[in-house]
Amino acid sequence: MAIKRGNPPGMKNVRATVYNHYVRVDQPQSMIFVSGQVARDNDGNQVGVGSMLEQTQCLRNIEKNLTAAGASLSDVVWTTVYTTDIREFKQIVAAREEFFKDHLPTSTMVEVAHLADPGLMVEIQVIAAI
Numbered sequence: 072m073a074i075k076r077g078n079p080p081g082m083k084n085v086r087a088t089v090y091n092h093y094v095r096v097d098q099p100q101s102m103i104f105v106s107g108q109v110a111r112d113n114d115g116n117q118v119g120v121g122s123m124l125e126q127t128q129c130l131r132n133i134e135k136n137l138t139a140a141g142a143s144l145s146d147v148v149w150t151t152v153y154t155t156d157i158r159e160f161k162q163i164v165a166a167r168e169e170f171f172k173d174h175l176p177t178s179t180m181v182e183v184a185h186l187a188d189p190g191l192m193v194e195i196q197v198i199a200a201i
Contacts, residue, residue: 103142107194149177
């Protein structure tokens with residue numbers, strides 16, 4: 072399987088350390104869809120609500136799901152981030168930069184009024200290709 076990640080010539084990516092404008096996946100063996108992950112630990116307790124720890128826990132949970140499905144963060148080709156406060160954009164991006172180093176996925180971030188779990192501010196879902 073070949074994965075090509077990039078940005079079209081002449082189209083500046085102002086957040087080049089966070090995402091790519093496109094990801095092309097040729098003939099994947101498997102696609103992995105990880106449902107929206109929130110800041111809950113292994114016992115279901117909320118973690119770091121309202122802090123950087125919330126985004127980090129979401130990404131840790133994504134990493135656990137990918138590992139269980141036979142993939143890793145480097146296989147992620149698409150992310151969607153839902154946040155109840157877009158003013159936390161910089162914190163969300165900082166957490167992503169800790170987890171996504173070289174193989175940057177595409178990304179969409181959306182502000183929503185509420186998440187399914189009251190009090191939580193961030194939910195992240197991903198698609199991976201292996």
